Amino acid sequence: MSRHITSAISQCFGKFAKMEFPKPIQNFINRSYVNIMGLDMSEFHSPETYGTLNALFTRKLGEDRTYSLDSEDFISPCDSWISECGDLQEEYALQIKGMRYKSDELLGEHFSKEERDLVKDGTFVNFYLSPKDYHRYHMPTxxxxxxxxxxxGKFYPVNMPSLKKRVNLFIENERVVLLCETASGKRFYMVLVSALNVGVMQVSFEPKIKTDADALQSALFSYDNLYLNKGDDFGCFEMGSTIVILAQKDMLYLNIKAGENVKYGQTIAKLR
Structure with a gap:
């Protein structure tokens, strides 16, 4: 597969975002971004403390948020807007109302049919992170x-206009798919989906994953004893994008609906 024009655009933007300009210029860039995009900086350091626009994008919380420690409470992995959620119809989930995608195509060829079929008739949630959102992601349980x-893959935008007009958007875009198992043995997938100007999707526990690079083939990484806790920060998008959760049947009881805004740490479901 050859690299798509959207990759070149994203790489160029990424280079700009990582440039450290003279302090007065950098301050102007950071403040302008905050004002234009409407960032809420109340939980973060002031815009002037970030040496690059990328550092502002990938900012960490000043203090971690509190969240339920109840083992049955499944929290939002990010700050986002819920573009769609609900039950899969066999292997089909909604990209947005009236537009479906197949879960096995989203997950890709490196998972066996048995692994892909785990989520048949299960539950899905699409989290859209806009450019104004906190861009880091955390473990939900x-x-x-x-x-x-x-x-x-490609780097098409994943905003509402694109979701409405481009079929199989999530499947065409570059992504990182994690197969996870809860403490009770239930399994689910977390899928990090790229977007235009998302130069990198960081995965802190696997430095060999290099997104928006020159890789043309999929790569599989398997683990025997990789345990992470609820709330653990495991990386970030360098700009806004989407996370998709696909859970096996009877694993999640959702208490959210499409169109809601959620925050990292908010309880969004009960583990069954």
Whole structure:
């Protein structure tokens, strides 16, 4: 697969975002971004403390948020808007109302049919992170990561206009797929989906994953004893994008609906 024009655009933007300009210019860039995009900086350091626009994008919380420690409470992994959620119809989930995608195509060829079929008739949630959102992502429950797959692809925008007009958007875009297992043995997938100007999707526990690079083939990473806890920060998008959760049947009881805004740490479901 050859690299798509959207990759070149994203790489160029990424280079700009990582440039450290003279302090007065950098301050102007940072403040302008905050004002234009409407960032709420109340939980973060002031815009002037970030040496690059990328550092502002990937900012960490000043203090971690509190969240339920109840093992049955499944929290949002990020700050986002819920573009769609609900039950899969066999292997079909909604990209947005009236537009479906197949879960097995989203997950890719490195998972066996048995693994892909785990989520048949299960539950899905699409989290859209806009450019104004906090861009880091966290684990929604205590879990074990079994596999990570990096799937190179395109970098189409994942905002509402694009969701409405481009079929199989999530499947065409570059993504990182994590197969996870809860403490009770239930399994689910977390899929990090790239977007235009998302130069990098960081995965802190697997430095070999290099997104928006020159890789043209998918790569599989398997783990025997990789345990992470609820709330653990495991990386970030360098700009806004989307996370998709696909859970096996009877694992999650959602207490959110499409169109809601959620925050990292908010309880969004009960583990069954």
């Amino acid at each position: 205590n879990l074990k990561v079994l596999k990570a797959v990096h799937i190179p």
